[in-house]
Amino acid sequence: MKRVKVVVVGAGVIGFSTAVCIAESLPLCAVTLVADRFSPDTTSDGAAGIMIVSKYPDIDLERQKRWFKDSFDHLLAIAQSDQAPEAGVMLSSGCEIFRTVPAETVPFWADVVHGFRFLTESELKRFPEHCFGQAFTTIKCECSAYLPWLEKRFRRAGGKVQQSHVNHLQELAGTYDLIVNCSGLGAWSLVGDQQVHPVRGQVLKVQAPWIKHFIGDADGLTYFYPGVHCLTVGGTRQEGDRRLEADPAESEDILRRCCLLEPSLAKGKVLGEWVGLRPGRRNPRVEREVLGTQGSARRVHVVHNYGHGGRGVTLAWGTALDALGLVKQIINETGPPEARL
Amino acid sequence: MRVAVIGAGVIGLSTAKCIYEQYHLTQGNLTIEVYADRFTPLTTSDGAAGFWQPYLYDNGRTEETKWNKETFDYLLSVLSSPESVKMGIFLQSGYNLCSDYAPEPSFKDIVLGFRHLTKRELEMFPGYNHGWFNTALMIEGKTYLPWLMDWLQSRGVMFYQKKIESFKELADAGVDIIINCSGVRSGDLQPDPQLTPGRGQIIKVDAPWLKHWILTHNKRSSTYNSPYIIPGSRLVTVGGVFQVGNWSEANNSIDHKKIWEEACHLEPSLKHARIVEDWAGLRPVRTTVRLQREKISCGQNDIEGEGLHSVLPSSRSSHTFLEFSSVLGARAGAGDPCWALGPAHHLLTPLPLAGLLEAPAGGLYGQRAGGHGGQQAAAAVHGEEAGEDQKRDGGESQQPAPAQGGHH
Numbered sequence: 174m175k176r177v178k179v180v181v182v183g184a185g186v187i188g189f190s191t192a193v194c195i196a197e198s199l200p201l202c203a204v205t206l207v208a209d210r211f212s213p214d215t216t217s218d219g220a221a222g223i224m225i226v227s228k229y230p231d232i233d234l235e236r237q238k239r240w241f242k243d244s245f246d247h248l249l250a251i252a253q254s255d256q257a258p259e260a261g262v263m264l265s266s267g268c269e270i271f272r273t274v275p276a277e278t279v280p281f282w283a284d285v286v287h288g289f290r291f292l293t294e295s296e297l298k299r300f301p302e303h304c305f306g307q308a309f310t311t312i313k314c315e316c317s318a319y320l321p322w323l324e325k326r327f328r329r330a331g332g333k334v335q336q337s338h339v340n341h342l343q344e345l346a347g348t349y350d351l352i353v354n355c356s357g358l359g360a361w362s363l364v365g366d367q368q369v370h371p372v373r374g375q376v377l378k379v380q381a382p383w384i385k386h387f388i389g390d391a392d393g394l395t396y397f398y399p400g401v402h403c404l405t406v407g408g409t410r411q412e413g414d415r416r417l418e419a420d421p422a423e424s425e426d427i428l429r430r431c432c433l434l435e436p437s438l439a440k441g442k443v444l445g446e447w448v449g450l451r452p453g454r455r456n457p458r459v460e461r462e463v464l465g466t467q468g469s470a471r472r473v474h475v476v477h478n479y480g481h482g483g484r485g486v487t488l489a490w491g492t493a494l495d496a497l498g499l500v501k502q503i504i505n506e507t508g509p510p511e512a513r514l
Numbered sequence: 515m516r517v518a519v520i521g522a523g524v525i526g527l528s529t530a531k532c533i534y535e536q537y538h539l540t541q542g543n544l545t546i547e548v549y550a551d552r553f554t555p556l557t558t559s560d561g562a563a564g565f566w567q568p569y570l571y572d573n574g575r576t577e578e579t580k581w582n583k584e585t586f587d588y589l590l591s592v593l594s595s596p597e598s599v600k601m602g603i604f605l606q607s608g609y610n611l612c613s614d615y616a617p618e619p620s621f622k623d624i625v626l627g628f629r630h631l632t633k634r635e636l637e638m639f640p641g642y643n644h645g646w647f648n649t650a651l652m653i654e655g656k657t658y659l660p661w662l663m664d665w666l667q668s669r670g671v672m673f674y675q676k677k678i679e680s681f682k683e684l685a686d687a688g689v690d691i692i693i694n695c696s697g698v699r700s701g702d703l704q705p706d707p708q709l710t711p712g713r714g715q716i717i718k719v720d721a722p723w724l725k726h727w728i729l730t731h732n733k734r735s736s737t738y739n740s741p742y743i744i745p746g747s748r749l750v751t752v753g754g755v756f757q758v759g760n761w762s763e764a765n766n767s768i769d770h771k772k773i774w775e776e777a778c779h780l781e782p783s784l785k786h787a788r789i790v791e792d793w794a795g796l797r798p799v800r801t802t803v804r805l806q807r808e809k810i811s812c813g814q815n816d817i818e819g820e821g822l823h824s825v826l827p828s829s830r831s832s833h834t835f836l837e838f839s840s841v842l843g844a845r846a847g848a849g850d851p852c853w854a855l856g857p858a859h860h861l862l863t864p865l866p867l868a869g870l871l872e873a874p875a876g877g878l879y880g881q882r883a884g885g886h887g888g889q890q891a892a893a894a895v896h897g898e899e900a901g902e903d904q905k906r907d908g909g910e911s912q913q914p915a916p917a918q919g920g921h922h
Contacts, residue, residue: 253638257783263723266607287635288647296627308627310607310635310647310726383604383747385725386649401723440599 176203177504180345182363183355184208184334186217186316186485189323190493191355191478195500196330202500205349206327209338212320216357219376219447221398221405222314222486223265223387224248226282229456234281240491242285247490248312261318261401266310267387268292270303270434275391278305286311300434303390313387314486315400339363342464346473351503352464353476353496357452360479366458369480371450373414375423376407381441388434393483395430403444406431410483412453419446454480459492461499474503515544518684520703521695522550522673524559524655527662529695530671538669547689548666550696551677554659558697561716561795563744563751564602564654565727569737570610572620583624589651602657604747607649608727609635611642616731618646625650639780642730650727654746678703698798712797713760714738715769717752717777721787724750728780741776749790752777758799765792 179202181192188206196204212218226241228234251262270292283289292306300306324334339345342363345352354364361369380403389396397406409423424446432439457480463472478496481488517533519526530546537544554560566586572578593603609631610619622628626649636643667673678684681703684692696703698711724745732740738756745751755769770792778784 249638253782255782255785258721258723258786261723263725263783265725288629288632290627290629293627382722383599383602383652385604385606385745399725436594436596437599437604440596 176201177351178202178349179204179351179353179500180349181206181353181355182208182339182342182345183357183359183479184211184320185215185355185357186220186314186320186323186489187357187478187481187492188355189320189327190489191353191496192332193323193327193330194490194493194497195353196327196332198497199500199504200331201504202351203331203333204327205333205335207335207337207339207345209336211334211336212324213317215316215320216449216452217316217320217485219405219449220316220483220486221376221396221400221407222261222316222319223389223398224286224311224313224487225269225389226484226487228281231456236495238281238285240488240495241282243491243494244488245285245312248314252312256322258401259318260322261315263313263401264310265313265387265399266308266385267389267398268296268306268308269389269391270297270300270306271391272303274305278307280307283307283309313398313400316486318401319486342475343473346464346471349473350507351474351476351500353478353500355478355496357479357481357485358450360452360458360477364464364475364477366454366480368454368458370413370453371415372453372482373409373411373416373448373450374407374483375409375419375427375446375448376405377424377427377446378444379404379406379438379441380444381438384435384437384441390434395427395434397431397435397438404438404441406438410451415450417448417450419448451483452480452485453482457481457484457488457492459495459499461503474507476500476503515541515691516689517544517546517691517693518689519546519548519693519695520550520678520684521697522548522553522659522663523557523695523697524659524662525697526550526693526695527659527666529693530666531662533693534666534669534671546666546671548671548673549676549678549684550673551675553673553675554663555656557655557659558795558798559655559659561793562655563716563746563753564652564658565606565744565751566651566653567610567625567729568619568621570616570619570621570731576620579620579624582621586624586651589653593651597661600657601661602652602654602747604652605649606652606725606727606745607647608744609639609645609647609729611636611639611645611728611730613642613644613730613732613734615644622646622648639728652744652746657747698796700798706800708800710759710799711761712738712799713755713757713762713794714753714797715755715765715773715792715794717770717773717792718749718790719752719784719787720790721745721750721784723783724781730780741773741780743777743781743784750784750787752784756797761796763794763796765794769794 177199179195181188181195181204184206188208192204192206195202224241224245226237229237248262251257251260252264257263278291279289287310289307289309292308296308297303297306328334340363342352342354354360356363358369358371360366379397384397384399384404387396387398389398393410394408396408397404407427409427428438428443458477460477462475462477464475465472476496476499478492481492519530526548530548534544534546566589568578568582589603592598592601593605598604605626607627628646628648631645631647635647636645663673679702681692694700694703698709700706701709724743727742727744729742730740731737736756738754740754742753743750753773755773
């Protein structure tokens with residue numbers, strides 16, 4: 174029986190996670206991953222990769238919770254295995270601090286992370302400008318290691334990888350039976366999604382190996398996340414800003430803000446700066462669609478999985494599983510490839 | 515006033531620092547000399563992981579817990595100073611795992627953020643069904659000792675690489691006060707049948723993805739004979755064994771195998787980690803901390819001594835030297851007294867000295883008050899149980915075997 178030819182567009186954490194899910198779960202699919210950029214040149218590569226999430230406005234809460242939990246469980250299993258170092262996955266403890274007490278003091282993901290608790294008054298003394306905090310243990314996943322690790326896994330499951338630029342998804346309709354769109358910010362041009370917009374983030378990579386805990390300001394602007402070899406120190410959130418060059422004034426400001434939270438950070442060694450454009454969207458788009466192809470009656474099934482903003486690593490596996498579910502649906506509905514619409 | 519400290523581990527150097535801080539302004543012509551055959555990075559303190567944690571239970575010796583708290587709080591205050599990185603002091607969180615239910619440890623109100631482990635956390639550690647999570651302090655000897663030496667040297671403290679063979683040797687050279695912080699080999703200076711090595715062996719591993727310490731406590735194995743994993747600022751310290759009476763400082767391949775296999779079972783991510791080196795050290799084990807004043811005949815002079823323990827410059831150790839000063843003052847008129855001090859046995863405990871002196875206070879200081887101007891009557895002040903208040907490092911903690919009781 175002919176295999177279902179699936180193409181996954183995008184080689185960031187969403188693309189590879191989705192590709193692995195499909196290739197490992199559906200042996201009847203021949204999966205090819207196509208992208209113009211690969212690690213270490215993807216948006217995912219510079220991300221801190223800490224599993225923390227905030228609520229999306231329009232997605233069913235149970236579904237968001239499932240995304241987070243599936244991702245957490247998946248990464249936790251890796252962290253607890255001998256694959257952890259190669260995959261760049263580690264446990265990380267620390268706290269989120271708030272300048273004003275949030276409406277929801279216990280977020281929906283509190284029982285997914287480990288050991289969730291509030292910061293005590295004496296712990297908060299350290300942060301005179303903050304009045305509330307949450308401490309917990311979560312997971313950090315560094316894509317500069319994780320993406321190559323996923324690629325290995327993908328190839329082992331029979332996946333093929335191809336470097337090329339795709340201008341329109343319809344280009345792929347002739348070659349493939351099913352398209353999975355994990356193009357992140359690229360979806361703006363690839364599928365004409367006006368909702369997708371860049372949210373620029375600048376970070377510093379700092380060597381300070383005595384810092385073992387993360388601290389994040391809930392405003393999302395000031396944070397540092399200790400990683401395997403260095404800390405990711407940030408940051409910025411500039412909507413619509415496409416500058417890819419690092420701004421030295423912003424670096425100074427980032428360090429200044431973070432040193433207020435952790436003075437010993439000033440003794441760290443700045444290894445470099447990095448800028449990434451988060452694929453911002455009001456909600457991630459994880460849904461199926463049928464695309465008409467120009468000048469032909471043929472239509473092609475597409476599963477979209479993009480627009481995760483700054484939560485790509487956090488939600489990659491969970492949304493990949495969702496996308497896999499949609500792929501299965503499509504395959505079941507459309508029957509063998511010869512009978513496709 | 516010539517003060518000689520024997521020993522340049524964390525005890526000796528911290529003691530020298532305390533003496534300087536307390537007395538350099540008030541004692542005219544104070545000179546401090548440190549004698550040791552081994553200096554950093556070759557001391558016992560250097561091999562240690564540098565993890566602060568007492569034994570689980572003080573078994574009713576609440577004073578020890580109080581002293582530990584004062585020490586922890588003091589270190590915490592140092593943490594926010596610009597020197598903290600150069601001192602090798604930082605915070606780290608982690609897991610104390612028990613194979614069975616155990617009562618909460620005595621240090622639970624001292625450390626930060628103490629809580630019980632949740633069911634899901636315990637699922638990460640098969641074989642352990644109870645335990646706690648908290649944030650504690652690390653003090654890395656390989657960084658802290660050089661910092662202490664710099665601190666002392668820049669204030670005129672002299673260092674001599676020399677194995678002191680006897681207290682007399684220093685007394686004859688004109689030393690006024692001798693403080694013995696020679697750790698496990700104190701017996702070379704003065705026989706002590708209660709002192710014995712508690713050999714530990716550790717493996718230093720390159721595993722920078724580990725950001726939590728993990729200590730296990732098994733009812734079946736004795737303390738520190740069950741696995742522990744303690745990340746440092748550069749390498750991870752993996753242990754442990756605790757072999758009473760074993761003087762070997764050589765690495766043992768059977769110990770290595772046991773340590774490594776148990777650690778990988780506890781933390782599977784270690785399996786492919788790069789092993790950097792093995793190291794063995796001798797914990798200076800004693801049933802009690804010895805703090806003793808002795809009178810030793812030394813030719814024409816009677817030498818009186820007082821043992822003391824100092825580890826990290828605790829907020830209370832300064833109190834000890836105030837006690838000294840009253841003694842010194844009283845003796846000034848009697849010529850050139852030599853003070854030989856009994857051994858300081860407890861390596862790396864956060865136990866403040868003053869607490870020890872206060873314990874059976876009447877004996878020592880009551881007599882002194884009445885006996886100035888002539889010969890001092892020897893009095894003994896025995897300190898508290900060694901081992902409860904451990905600074906946990908690469909196995910450099912004591913095992914007070916009979917008195918430990920409880921969980922261990």
